[in-house]
Amino acid sequence: MADKQALLQRELAELAGIEPESYQLLPPVTGPQWNYRRKARLAVRLVRRKGGVLAGFREKRGSFVTDMKDCEVLVAPLAALIRPLRALLNGMAAREAIPQIEVAAGESDAGGECSQAAIVLRHMRPLGRDDLQRLSAFAVRWGLQIYLQPGGVDSVRRLYPRSGPERLHYHLPKFGLRLAFHPMDFLQVNAVVNRRAIDLVSELLDLRKHDRLLDLFCGLGNFSLPLATRCEHVTGIENSGEMVARAVENAQANGITNAGFIAADLYRKHPLALPQPPESCNRILLDPPRSGALETIPLIAASGADRVVYVSCNPESLARDARELRRRGFDLKSAGVMDMFPHTLHVESVAMFESARQRAGSLP
Numbered sequence: 001m002a003d004k005q006a007l008l009q010r011e012l013a014e015l016a017g018i019e020p021e022s023y024q025l026l027p028p029v030t031g032p033q034w035n036y037r038r039k040a041r042l043a044v045r046l047v048r049r050k051g052g053v054l055a056g057f058r059e060k061r062g063s064f065v066t067d068m069k070d071c072e073v074l075v076a077p078l079a080a081l082i083r084p085l086r087a088l089l090n091g092m093a094a095r096e097a098i099p100q101i102e103v104a105a106g107e108s109d110a111g112g113e114c115s116q117a118a119i120v121l122r123h124m125r126p127l128g129r130d131d132l133q134r135l136s137a138f139a140v141r142w143g144l145q146i147y148l149q150p151g152g153v154d155s156v157r158r159l160y161p162r163s164g165p166e167r168l169h170y171h172l173p174k175f176g177l178r179l180a181f182h183p184m185d186f187l188q189v190n191a192v193v194n195r196r197a198i199d200l201v202s203e204l205l206d207l208r209k210h211d212r213l214l215d216l217f218c219g220l221g222n223f224s225l226p227l228a229t230r231c232e233h234v235t236g237i238e239n240s241g242e243m244v245a246r247a248v249e250n251a252q253a254n255g256i257t258n259a260g261f262i263a264a265d266l267y268r269k270h271p272l273a274l275p276q277p278p279e280s281c282n283r284i285l286l287d288p289p290r291s292g293a294l295e296t297i298p299l300i301a302a303s304g305a306d307r308v309v310y311v312s313c314n315p316e317s318l319a320r321d322a323r324e325l326r327r328r329g330f331d332l333k334s335a336g337v338m339d340m341f342p343h344t345l346h347v348e349s350v351a352m353f354e355s356a357r358q359r360a361g362s363l364p
């Protein structure tokens with residue numbers, strides 16, 4: 001963790017000119033060191049000299065697939081599938097035409113234990129009847145949902161079970177929420193760190209009854225919906241229509257009526273058509289992909305935000321954006337790392353900015 005903190009602080013100093021003495025370093029957000037990952041993409045490869053099909057993580061730098069028999073990274077119900085999956089794939093006629101499998105786990109109750117699971121099998125040629133039967137029998141034996149993906153992501157269809165909602169769930173017990181997702185959706189992969197990250201973001205935003213929040217890159221409402229229970233209104237923006245639909249579905253299923261969601265590309269230059277003027281929002285949260293959120297800074301600057309919380313999966317783009325935020329009058333007040341992916345070099349972090357303009361305006 002010290003390495004990740006040092007990297008974050010170095011990027012902020014070198015790329016944004018923000019020295020460590022000028023902001024508070026937050027205690028790291030941590031979680032379990034092992035068996036934490038509830039969603040992953042596994043590569044599949046037929047390697048005859050290794051005795052058949054390998055299904056595992058792609059090795060760093062290169063196209064090799066780890067020869068995984070057990071897994072200390074995946075949550076228990078997914079780790080338990082690794083050996084049976086290999087046996088299943090080895091018995092399939094189409095085994096050479098299956099390049100990857102996505103695995104995802106959900107929770108059946110608020111205890112946080114993963115107990116629902118789904119796999120999505122990418123296949124490059126049509127599957128024969130025997131293969132389909134094997135897959136369905138595997139789904140029954142292991143209590144899984146199985147999806148097939150013959151082409152791009154839009155081609156994903158469920159094979160088993162034949163009816164019922166195509167969803168898994170996770171819980172945010174502190175907020176009384178149960179959120180649904182499709183196995184192909186973007187999902188924060190570490191459930192414990194995600195819950196703690198939501199708590200930290202909520203604390204850093206310091207939401208009050210009359211606050212209005214803009215949640216940029218909101219996904220399925222992972223932050224928007226719990227935060228809506230702490231403020232007057234949340235507007236979530238996201239470019240995937242599927243994810244916006246999921247956020248709306250999750251708001252309705254949880255009886256949340258003070259959150260609205262808009263599908264829009266936040267990287268496009270033209271101004272967004274928001275239902276309310278951006279000046280009416282006094283808090284902003286953003287959680288962009290790796291490339292960051294430089295394009296959204298004019299929107300943030302035009303808003304009425306006096307606090308901005310930035311969740312980042314790339315310290316480099318965070319630092320670049322922090323420099324631009326500073327130029328627009330938002331000073332970095334605190335930052336810290338979140339151990340979403342222990343034992344990897346991947347750095348997730350969170351940073352809180354305050355608007356100098358608003359602070360000056362609020363002085364007596």
Ligand SMILES: C[S@@+](CC[C@H](N)C(=O)[O-])C[C@H]1O[C@@H](n2cnc3c(N)ncnc32)[C@H](O)[C@@H]1O
Pocket residue numbers: 186187188217218219220221222223237238239240243264265266267268287288289
């Ligand atoms: C890191 S994820 C965060 C999702 C959500 N905040 C969460 O915690 O689950 C980034 C999200 O940004 C969305 N996204 C990617 N490019 C975008 C764009 N150009 N405009 C708006 N949203 C975008 C993705 O679909 C994804 O849901």
